[in-house]
Amino acid sequence: MPHPTATRPTHGHGHANGIGAVKPDGWAYNRAPMIVYWELTNACGLACRHCRATAMPDAMPGELSTAQAIALLDDILGFAGPGEALPHVVMTGGDPLRRPDLPELLAAATERGIGVSLAPAVTPLLTRERIFWMKEMGVQAISLSLDGSTAAFHDGVRMVPGTFDATIEALDIAAEAGLPVQVNTLVTATTAADLPAVYELLSAHTLMQWSLFFLISIGRGTELTELSPGEAEKWLLWAARTNREASFRVKTTEAMHFRRLMAAPMLRAGSSKEEIEALPLSRAFGIRDGNGIVFVSNLGEVTPSGFLPLSVGNVKDASLVSLYRDQPVMRALRDPDQFKGRCGACEYHDWCGGSRARAYAWTGDPLESDPLCPYVPRPGASLAQ
Numbered sequence: 028m029p030h031p032t033a034t035r036p037t038h039g040h041g042h043a044n045g046i047g048a049v050k051p052d053g054w055a056y057n058r059a060p061m062i063v064y065w066e067l068t069n070a071c072g073l074a075c076r077h078c079r080a081t082a083m084p085d086a087m088p089g090e091l092s093t094a095q096a097i098a099l100l101d102d103i104l105g106f107a108g109p110g111e112a113l114p115h116v117v118m119t120g121g122d123p124l125r126r127p128d129l130p131e132l133l134a135a136a137t138e139r140g141i142g143v144s145l146a147p148a149v150t151p152l153l154t155r156e157r158i159f160w161m162k163e164m165g166v167q168a169i170s171l172s173l174d175g176s177t178a179a180f181h182d183g184v185r186m187v188p189g190t191f192d193a194t195i196e197a198l199d200i201a202a203e204a205g206l207p208v209q210v211n212t213l214v215t216a217t218t219a220a221d222l223p224a225v226y227e228l229l230s231a232h233t234l235m236q237w238s239l240f241f242l243i244s245i246g247r248g249t250e251l252t253e254l255s256p257g258e259a260e261k262w263l264l265w266a267a268r269t270n271r272e273a274s275f276r277v278k279t280t281e282a283m284h285f286r287r288l289m290a291a292p293m294l295r296a297g298s299s300k301e302e303i304e305a306l307p308l309s310r311a312f313g314i315r316d317g318n319g320i321v322f323v324s325n326l327g328e329v330t331p332s333g334f335l336p337l338s339v340g341n342v343k344d345a346s347l348v349s350l351y352r353d354q355p356v357m358r359a360l361r362d363p364d365q366f367k368g369r370c371g372a373c374e375y376h377d378w379c380g381g382s383r384a385r386a387y388a389w390t391g392d393p394l395e396s397d398p399l400c401p402y403v404p405r406p407g408a409s410l411a412q
C-alpha cells in the first residue's frame with residue numbers, strides 16, 4: 028500500500044508530549060498514523076489457514092453501519108490540522124468487496140480527500156470489471172495475497188482451489204487498469220524456502236511492492252509455525268539483497284528488524300544517522316503497531332494493528348483520533364524507552380522497535396522484546412557518530 032506523499036509539517040505540536048518518532052519529512056506519529064487499516068467486514072469467501080480476521084462466510088452482527096462508517100471517515104479528518112496531510116486508509120477484511128455499501132464508502136472517502144487502498148480477497152467477486160471500477164472510483168492501490176510459487180503451495184494456504192491462477196490474472200488485470208498492486212506473501216517455517224521461486228514468478232509481472240508478512244501465531248495463524256530467529260535473519264538478509272535488484276520494492280510486515288539489516292551496512296560504511304534517515308528506504312522507519320499505524324475492526328474496535336488484539340476503545344462511542352493519540356497503551360507503544368529487554372536497550376529501537384504484536388502474542392506484554400529478532404544490542408551503542 029502506498030504511503031501518503033504529502034509532507035506533514037509539525038510546527039505547533041511535533042514532539043509536544045515527548046514521545047513518538049518523527050519521520051524525516053516531519054510526520055509526527057504521536058499526532059497521526061500514516062495508515063489507518065480498516066476492516067470493513069470479516070465476511071469472506073476464502074478460509075485462509077493464517078487468517079488474522081478469522082473470516083467467515085457471512086458478516087457478523089454489529090458491523091459498522093453505513094452511517095457509522097461515514098462518521099468514521101469524518102472522524103479521520105480530525106487527524107490533520109490546517110496544511111497537514113491526512114492518513115491513508117487501507118480498506119481490508121475479510122473481503123471488503125462483501126460490503127454492499129463499498130461504492131458509497133469509496134465515494135465518501137474521495138469527497139473528503141482521504142486516499143484509499145483496497146485489500147480484496149481473490150474470489151469470483153474480483154472480476155475484471157470490478158478491478159477497472161476500483162480504478163475509476165479513485166482507489167490508489169490494491170493488495171493481493173500470493174503465498175506460494177505454484178497452485179499447490181498457494182491454494183494449500185488459501186484453501187480454495189483455483190485461487191492461485193485467479194490471483195495472477197488479477198495482478199495482470201490491475202496492471203492493465205493502471206492500478207498499482209502490493210503483493211503480500213506469508214512467511215512461515217514451511218513456506219520460506221519457496222520465497223526465491225515466488226520472487227522469480229513476480230519478476231515476470233508488474234507490481235509496485237512485495238510485502239513479506241512474517242507470521243504471528245494469532246487467529247488461524249496458530250496452525251502454522253513461525254521461523255526461528257536465525258532463519259528469519261537469513262531470509263531478511265535475502266530480502267534486503269532482493270530489494271536492491273528487484274524492479275519493485277521489497278518490504279516486510281511484522282519483521283521490523285529488516286530495517287536494522289538494511290541500515291547496518293550503511294552505518295558500517297560511514298553513513299550518518301541523518302543521511303540514512305533522508306533516504307527513501309527510511310520512509311517506513313519507526314512504523315510499527317500503534318506508531319504510524321492503527322487498526323479499526325469490522326465491529327469498530329480500535330487496536331494498535333491488526334495483529335495486536337489489544338482494544339483501546341470503539342469508534343462507535345469514541346473518536347479514533349483521541350483513542351490513537353491519548354490511550355495509555357498507544358502512547359507506551361510509541362515510546363521505545365518503555366520497551367523491555369533487548370528491544371528496550373537496542374540502539375535501533377527508534378527505527379525498528381520490533382513487532383509489538385509478536386511480543387504480545389508470545390509474552391502477553393506488548394512492550395517486551397520481539398522474539399523473532401536475534402540481535403544482542405551493544406551496551407552503550409548509539410547510531411549517532
Ligand code: SF4
Nearest residue numbers: 370373379380381400
Ligand atoms: S532488538 Fe528489537 S529494536 Fe533491536 S533490532 Fe531487534 S527487534 Fe529491532
